[in-house]
Amino acid sequence: MSKKDKNNATANESVDEQIKDINENSSEDTRTVEEQLTEELAHEKDKFLRLFAEFENYKRRTAKERSDLFKTASQDVIVSLLPVLDDFDRAYTEIAKTEEKDLLKGVELIKNKFRNTLENKGLELMNLQAGDEFNADNHEAITQIPAPNDSLKGKIIDVVEKGYKLGDKIIRFPKVVIGQ
Incomplete structure (x- = not known):
């Protein structure tokens, strides 16, 4: 082999080694880039899932707040109408003592219509x-007060003012007299 051929062979071997090194380095770089991209993708997926869960919680919380707002809005109106309902009950009781049966029937119709309207809005009498x-x-x-007999000790003797619930919430507690 000539000197020129030897130099070409050595140069080819050197180029082959360099190509091999570049390929090895590029495959390592490719792997690290792939790993980085996979980590970034996992991080973004986690961020997305957290954001989605936070948004779902937000929707649930605002829906609950909205329904609570509607309940409390109607609660204020209904609580302000309870004295009117009490007045109807007192008027009915007093008119029942007279002989005015037509007046009694009229007051009873108005009272029942008023009570039914409030009951349709969720008002419930505590019996x-x-x-x-x-x-x-x-x-x-x-x-x-002293109990008339021993069986009424610690129990309700008389109901002075009726109590009402709106849904599951007591909006006016019944005022009672208990035996001692």
Whole structure:
């Protein structure tokens, strides 16, 4: 082999080694780029899922706040109408004592229509009677009197003012007299 051929062979070997090194380095660089892109993709997916979950929580929270707002808006109006309902009950009781049956029937019709309208909006009367157990969470004791008999001790003797619920919430506690 001539000197020229030897130099060409050495040069070819050197070029082959350089190409091999470049290929190895580029495959390592490609792997690191792929790994970086995979990590970035995983990070962005995690960020997206967190943002999506936060948005779902926001929607749920605002829907609940909105329904609560509607409930409390109607609650204020209904609470302000409860004294009118009490007045109808008192008027009905007093007119029932007279002989004016037509007047009694008219007041009864108006009272029932008013009560039905409020009940359609969610108002519910808390039914209490003398002899029911007193519960400080659900009743407001305005006074205690000596019980007429031992079976009425700690129980409701009289209901002074009716209590009402709007949905599950008590909007006016019944005022009661309890036996001592």
